[in-house]
Amino acid sequence: MRDFQFPGRSPVRATEAMAATSHPLSTLAAIDMLRSGGNAMDAAVCAAAVQAVVEPQSTGIGGDCFVLYCPKGQGEVIAFNGSGRAPGAATVEWYLDKGFNELPLHGPHAVTIPGAVDAWCRLLEDHGRKGLADALAPAIRYAEEGYVVHDRVAFDWHDPETDLSADEVATHIFLPGGKPPKAGDIHRQPELAETLRIIARKGRAGFYEGAVADDLVGRLRALGGLHKLEDFAATKGDYRTPVSTSYRGHDIHQMPPNNQGLTALLMLNVLSGFDLGRLDPEGAERLHLEIEAGRLAYQDRDAFIADQDHVDVPVQALLSCAYADSLRAAIDPEHAMTHLPRLDLPGSDTVYISVVDRDRNAVSFINSTYYSFGSGVVGPKTGVVLQNRGSSFRLDPKHPNAIAPGKRPMHTIMPGMMTKAGRAVMPFGVMGGGYQPFGHVHVVTNMIDFGMDPQQAIDAARVFYNHDVVEAERSVHPDAVESLRRRGHRVVEPDHPLGGGQAVLIDWEKGTLTGASDPRKDGLALGY
Structure with missing residues (x-):
């Protein structure tokens, strides 16, 4: 038992279900989902979607996720790899010929294809009780109507290593009035709200095909990226055996x-x-x-x-x-x-979510755009912040983690x-x-x-x-x-x-x- 004369907090104890996240609005969304009949996977995806709005420096639908899942808390643990891959045209030789010594931390060449939305859709289809529209509804509301910026989020938003001013779209969305929001300010992301609505209606195709993919690939190509619509359309996560x-x-x-x-x-x-x-x-x-x-x-x-x-x-x-x-x-x-x-x-900036429901389905769920605000590249029409996972690749062709077409980078989350x-x-x-x-x-x-x-x-x-x-x-x-x-x-x-x-x-x-x-x-x- 802790010494109650010192600062700190007690653990939270319950019998039916539990959710723990790094943001109060995310935890509340998970609990609301559980109490309305959703299970642990529904709650985890719902929480991750909320955090994609209210913790924009840490995570988003332009990032990746990994999940460990123990159905009913018994038997084998299931692993799902929702990390994205390098563009089909990305080769070590291309970068070396262009004078790169390493993959950059920001900009289009740091961007791998986002895997999170595909993972969310697949996990809900295979293990959830509720649909994608229910899971995304709280996130859409916060993006459209606004949310209060919390203290750690504001601290990260003001990080001097976060250079949002390098991208005009990022500046428009994330530096309102030319400066980062402060704790207690209200922030809105209407472009992202509309993107989430499209995904809620169309599922994974709403992100990897059509107008959303056009916006993201168009932005990346305009900045010199190697990405193609085919890379987005081909994105697919997979189940793996845990180690x-x-x-x-x-x-x-x-x-x-x-x-x-x-x-x-x-x-x-x-x-x-x-x-x-x-x-x-x-x-x-x-x-x-x-x-x-x-x-x-x-x-x-x-x-x-x-x-x-x-x-x-x-x-x-x-x-x-x-x-x-x-x-x-x-x-x-x-x-x-x-x-x-x-x-x-x-x-890096990341969000982690832990959920257990009344049936003891246990979900360990992590989602990220890697560095603060990822690559700094943002879709102008969609408001999607794209991750910078490609920066983890090597340009040594003999190294196991050398970049290659369709390859996943060594991943931290x-x-x-x-x-x-x-x-x-x-x-x-x-x-x-x-x-x-x-x-x-x-x-x-x-x-x-x-x-x-x-x-x-x-x-x-x-x-x-x-x-x-x-x-x-x-x-x-x-x-x-x-x-x-x-x-x-x-x-x-x-x-x-x-x-x-x-x-x-x-x-x-x-x-x-x-x-x-x-x-x-x-x-x-x-x-x-």
Whole structure:
């Protein structure tokens, strides 16, 4: 139990159903959907659509999504890959011939074909109870009538790295009066409202064909992009088998490559050989082991993870006990490793949604346009912000993640699912670009090794190894910071909080749900 004399929030507890998102309007929309007869998948898509409006810096219908789903909370976990692909004309040779040294972070060449709308339609058709029109109705209302800008959204909107002024359409929509909205301002997106209405009427064809696709492809082509209408029409997500590992009696499931979820499993396999539970959960010894496990796992992430439809990824070898043993042997509990290459990992803006309904259908759902406002390219008639996932590709033709026609890039957004003895225990996720494997591991070990409830596990102070330094949030105890420095780490305070997460814990014996939402964002968990 938390100390009620300190700031913080309690977990949310209920019996029937629970939703946790990073925005209050999104959580409310999910609860309304559940109470009106929808199931967890209906609620998750509805929540994601609302966030595509009210968190425009983080997500949108011009982005991608991934989903882990455990029907009725029992049996196999289903994975759906809703990430988009490179245009059919995108080759390494084309970019090298044009003088590119790397894929840009912004502009048309950063844009892969959005996969989110196709995924939403397919998931509702296969697993939902209600139709697309019902799922999109709250988002359409907020886009048309306006929504109040929340505090974390305003903070991100004012990020100096967000250059909306580079695109005249983005400026018109997202810099009203020439400046970003402030917390408490009302913002409207009428162009997006009309686009959502078209999708509600026509389904996936309303986005990937016809006027909406014409607008997006026309804008990309005008800016020099390689995209064609055929690329949009051919977009299709697919079901995949999750990758999984066992950690102290619990099974942790992630999306397979092209997703980076494997990285979290590598970290857990390494950490499983240490008796974390005897350590101080806020102490340097525990944080150091997490940092070093992450540094090792991320080397393999960058070396191997790519689209398995195009290259072989040695998943089973990477997840083997023998390989974990070999990685673990390189860790010195008292000294930071000095032989590993530099890590330069991107941040991103993402939304994560966790929903469990009365039938215990458990959904772990993540949606993103990657960097703040994605590529910065916006459809002039549709108001659609296009993602910049293409920037994750490499231009080294020998690298597994080299760009190629119709190929998916290495992808950062990762939903998580914890199960035990064949039953869902917790859909969970932690946002934050390259930070996400660290975040998943921190939450999982907080709960399993240190007995924290989901809210405590998400609230807990975080560290992240990036750019050859350890980023330690201000809440990390000064003694732990100094002890990390004595181990050889350079420790700095990050400019932004590290990630944001949600989770819903299922207690099958008591018949209860416990929800949590990260105070680093605007959201909350609600149940009934």
